[in-house]
Amino acid sequence: MTANSPSGPPSFGLDGRVAIVTGASSGLGAAVARALASLGARVAVVARRYDRLTDLAGEIDGFAISCDLSDLGAVGTVVPEVVANLGPPQILVNAAGSMFSYERAESEPLEALRKTTDLNLLAPFLLAQGVFPHMCENGGGSIVNISSISGRVGIPGIPQASYAASKAGLSGLTAELAVQWARHSIRVNTVAPGFFRSEITGQLYDSEKAAEYLRRNTPLPKEGTADDIVGAVMWLAGDAGSYVTGQTIVVDGGWTAR
Numbered sequence: 001m002t003a004n005s006p007s008g009p010p011s012f013g014l015d016g017r018v019a020i021v022t023g024a025s026s027g028l029g030a031a032v033a034r035a036l037a038s039l040g041a042r043v044a045v046v047a048r049r050y051d052r053l054t055d056l057a058g059e060i061d062g063f064a065i066s067c068d069l070s071d072l073g074a075v076g077t078v079v080p081e082v083v084a085n086l087g088p089p090q091i092l093v094n095a096a097g098s099m100f101s102y103e104r105a106e107s108e109p110l111e112a113l114r115k116t117t118d119l120n121l122l123a124p125f126l127l128a129q130g131v132f133p134h135m136c137e138n139g140g141g142s143i144v145n146i147s148s149i150s151g152r153v154g155i156p157g158i159p160q161a162s163y164a165a166s167k168a169g170l171s172g173l174t175a176e177l178a179v180q181w182a183r184h185s186i187r188v189n190t191v192a193p194g195f196f197r198s199e200i201t202g203q204l205y206d207s208e209k210a211a212e213y214l215r216r217n218t219p220l221p222k223e224g225t226a227d228d229i230v231g232a233v234m235w236l237a238g239d240a241g242s243y244v245t246g247q248t249i250v251v252d253g254g255w256t257a258r
């Protein structure tokens with residue numbers, strides 16, 4: 001310990017904190033739920049596939065909640081269920097997300113635009129509203145949204161206008177909530193991943209042509225995995241990130257640095 005760091009190195013521990021992770025039935029959400037639990041959090045895992053959630057909840061001693069988050073009328077049931085079973089949430093990670101259209105922008109159907117916005121932007125907003133009173137009462141909390149580099153840059157060859165718009169919307173929401181809720185010590189940040197292998201991108205990685213395109217555009221030589229994104233989420237979720245709010249942190253192997 002030096003004279004400049006009287007309280008020692010930052011702590012990543014989350015002992016006993018209650019966390020909600022959406023999209024926890026696979027990919028990044030599942031990896032985040034495991035990591036939060038390994039740091040001591042009690043984690044409510046949320047998605048549609050209840051069998052997967054109960055398996056994960058059993059593994060991490062968490063709590064499974066099945067909810068279709070694109071049904072905005074149902075989203076409001078999540079936080080009360082967490083409060084009743086684990087207690088008031090101090091951490092919310094909005095990782096659920098999907099693409100509903102692979103059309104070029106000029107042809108994307110309105111229905112796809114609506115579904116994308118509901119799941120990727122409005123559900124995280126509603127969940128943030130849901131945790132707000134509990135975080136206020138607890139003297140603070142941390143909300144981490146998962147967006148994408150496509151909320152920041154266009155991705156040549158992989159049309160995703162509605163998805164990009166919804167993810168960019170998360171960054172705007174993040175900055176605004178951070179400023180409105182700072183007085184309650186509620187921090188709000190977004191992590192914007194580059195490409196990593198998951199259910200959503202499995203077909204891309206399985207196509208040699210597409211995989212080569214991803215390799216060519218990613219400066220770091222390693223293929224991205226969900227675990228490569230988790231560190232940034234843990235930093236923002238806990239006290240190590242206690243002075244960071246309103247930010248979008250890009251974790252992309254250098255894709256947007258070129």
Ligand SMILES: NC(=O)c1ccc[n+]([C@@H]2O[C@H](COP(=O)([O-])OP(=O)(O)OC[C@H]3O[C@@H](n4cnc5c(N)ncnc54)[C@H](OP(=O)(O)O)[C@@H]3O)[C@@H](O)[C@H]2O)c1
Pocket residue numbers: 022023024025026027028029046047048049050067068069070071094095096097098119146147148149192193194195196197198199200201226
């Ligand atoms: N993989 C990438 O390259 C990449 C890059 C940038 C950003 N992202 C973002 O990272 C996040 C995690 O994605 P991932 O790559 O880990 O994909 P994934 O493996 O497909 O996971 C998506 C998760 O979202 C849940 N979900 C989807 N629709 C839902 C709904 N209607 N209601 C509730 N949950 C729903 C899925 O669970 P159920 O199917 O069980 O509901 C699943 O748990 C997403 O927000 C994605 O946009 C991914």
